[in-house]
Amino acid sequence: MSLADTKTYARIADRKVAEWPVHARHIAARGLPQRLFQPVRPTGQPLFDPLRQTCAEVRPIVNDAGQPVQQWEVRALPIEAQRDMATAAMRDWIDAFLSRFTDGVPSAEIASWPTKAEAASAYLAGAATELQTEMLAGEAAPLGLTPEDVATVIAAKAAVYQRVIGLTTGMRRATEARIAASDDPWAVLDAAKQAALEKSTELGVA
Incomplete structure (x- = not known):
């Protein structure tokens, strides 16, 4: 894992996301083994109405393969x-x-x-x-x-x-x-x- 790595990672425990978001520099600074972290698989941002809604990234979910997958949440603007x-x-x-x-x-x-x-x-x-x-x-x-x-x-x-x-x-x-x-x-x-x-x-x- 390179410190130039810009991917977002998550720490998985018991098939759940225990820590997110985590970046390569954080993992290196803490001296933790890389195997504890997996890159979050990106997904496309969903369609939303920017005049009436916001779209924000939220905690990923773990798929059947045990990989964290990026998630989005669309909310109505106040x-x-x-x-x-x-x-x-x-x-x-x-x-x-x-x-x-x-x-x-x-x-x-x-x-x-x-x-x-x-x-x-x-x-x-x-x-x-x-x-x-x-x-x-x-x-x-x-x-x-x-x-x-x-x-x-x-x-x-x-x-x-x-x-x-x-x-x-x-x-x-x-x-x-x-x-x-x-x-x-x-x-x-x-x-x-x-x-x-x-x-x-x-x-x-x-």
Whole structure:
């Protein structure tokens, strides 16, 4: 038995597992004869639902040939853990959904969107301040556009983004409450995602 041996061993006594898990370095350090220990025969991990269950290795059993055989135990995840996981997954899904509108845009520019939307609305209503007009003109000039062209685009994009934010905020608040009260939070999340996608299609933002 080499100290580099990475197998797991068990000590068998009266055809039962008396000690487990044991590794080669433990056996060598204790000066015990190798014949007291047998390598645990590995078995494939069973299928399980990682959203709702855990799978852990447990004490092996001894087969008819007297060899220890690896065993697994599948357990249900505590419902509170499932709720926490589903809530986190929902927020990640919302982030991914919103990223289609923000990917590739510098954070400082995203922070300016409310200011730009306000300026565009004011300009199109004929009520823009001098500073708002200058801001729109500054964006328009390098593009070969007029301030009105830029204001129209900004206003249209702002309307879309506002609808999206309204949709995702409503989804988040309602889904968090439903997950907290559900015994199957993943089913709640799946239903909420489907409803959000259907609603976003209705709004023309899917």
